Amino acid sequence: xxxxxxxxxxxxxxxxxxxxxxxxxxxxxxxxxxxxxxxxxxxxxxxxxxxxxxxxxxxxxxxxxxxxxxxxxxxxxxxxxxxxxxxxxxxxxxxxxxxxxxxxxxxxxxxxxxxxxxxxxxxxxxxxxxxxxxxxxxxxxxxxxxxxxxxxxxxxxxxxxxxxxxxxxxxxxxxxxxxxxxxxxxxxxxxxxxxxxxxxxxxxxxxxxxxxxxxxxxxxxxxxxxxxxxxxxxxxxxxxxxxxxxxxxxxxxxxxxxxxxxxxxxxxxxxxxxxxxxxxxxxxxxxxxxxxxxxxxxxxxxxxxxxxxxxxxxxxxxxxxxxxxxxxxxxxxxxxxxxxxxxxxxxxxxxxxxxxx
Numbered sequence: 001x002x003x004x005x006x007x008x009x010x011x012x013x014x015x016x017x018x019x020x021x022x023x024x025x026x027x028x029x030x031x032x033x034x035x036x037x038x039x040x041x042x043x044x045x046x047x048x049x050x051x052x053x054x055x056x057x058x059x060x061x062x063x064x065x066x067x068x069x070x071x072x073x074x075x076x077x078x079x080x081x082x083x084x085x086x087x088x089x090x091x092x093x094x095x096x097x098x099x100x101x102x103x104x105x106x107x108x109x110x111x112x113x114x115x116x117x118x119x120x121x122x123x124x125x126x127x128x129x130x131x132x133x134x135x136x137x138x139x140x141x142x143x144x145x146x147x148x149x150x151x152x153x154x155x156x157x158x159x160x161x162x163x164x165x166x167x168x169x170x171x172x173x174x175x176x177x178x179x180x181x182x183x184x185x186x187x188x189x190x191x192x193x194x195x196x197x198x199x200x201x202x203x204x205x206x207x208x209x210x211x212x213x214x215x216x217x218x219x220x221x222x223x224x225x226x227x228x229x230x231x232x233x234x235x236x237x238x239x240x241x242x243x244x245x246x247x248x249x250x251x252x253x254x255x256x257x258x259x260x261x262x263x264x265x266x267x268x269x270x271x272x273x274x275x276x277x278x279x280x281x282x283x284x285x286x287x288x289x290x291x292x293x294x295x296x297x298x299x300x301x302x303x304x305x306x307x308x309x310x311x312x313x314x315x316x317x318x319x320x321x322x323x324x325x326x327x328x329x330x331x332x333x334x335x336x337x338x339x340x341x342x343x344x345x346x347x348x349x350x351x352x353x354x355x356x357x
Contacts (some may be wrong), residue, residue, distance in 0.1 A: 107289030130305035163230035169214030187261035
């Protein structure tokens with residue numbers, strides 16, 4: 001669920017892809033297919049030094065793009081990929097992931113309980129959590145004063161009748177989930193009936209004079225900083241990153257997880273079905289799960305670590321409720337549903353209709 005803090009030029013992405021041709025590289029090379037700016041360069045250097053190998057990264061900026069690449073033969077070109085939780089079942093169904101052997105990843109023992117055997121991948125059979133976070137609402141408390149901790153900040157014109165706001169675009173799953181939650185159907189709603197009801201609410205919301213459009217959480221957060229927006233759906237890690245970088249700009253911005261239910265996402269490390277170097281891939285995954293390395297990764301990204309053993313080494317902000325939800329907040333956090341086949345076709349048709357309003 002990683003968002004792009006910096007948009008990488010298409011030429012740079014193409015350059016990275018050219019470099020990843022296995023035939024052009026040494027045998028002891030790990031091919032990492034990842035979101036941009038999601039891996040500390042220092043961690044890469046440490047891994048290369050420890051295992052006397054080279055790491056070559058190429059990048060994607062959407063899960064759909066990653067899936068298309070793997071289906072086009074990328075499952076035999078890359079050693080490690082980093083898909084989000086709801087995409088794991090789809091990749092398994094497509095036969096694109098290799099089953100993991102826990103004996104090769106002893107640092108699995110370091111996980112927090114909530115990340116052991118998650119619903120999207122029981123027993124962590126195909127994936128290992130990498131980073132995680134939440135999707136909620138950021139708002140300006142000088143303009144929207146004392147709002148309820150609710151998706152009503154976006155959907156109820158009585159709560160915010162005048163100030164500009166946006167919602168997430170892309171696949172729309174977070175936005176549809178938010179609408180479902182507000183309507184009482186649960187954030188992880190699944191099925192045509194609930195999706196149509198959510199679409200009707202979204203269509204009504206689009207007609208409001210202060211709705212500015214659908215956009216990624218990162219540019220929305222920048223517009224909150226500059227005062228263009230007063231409320232938006234954003235990722236907590238992006239919020240923490242911005243707050244640490246410019247506390248003054250965030251002095252009147254607040255982040256909440258709505259009471260009706262909100263989104264928890266987990267990005268995972270997985271090994272493609274025909275990875276050229278699966279043993280090195282296992283060593284890389286185990287290396288990332290080292291307590292100090294895991295903390296270094298989260299300190300770099302400002303996203304939460306799934307690694308319980310990393311906690312002593314995390315920066316203070318990563319131990320705060322902004323990044324680590326309270327027990328009460330955890331009770332209202334939900335994964336996005338895994339959607340495949342005819343259900344996916346139905347969902348895509350409904351979301352396309354919403355965007356066409």
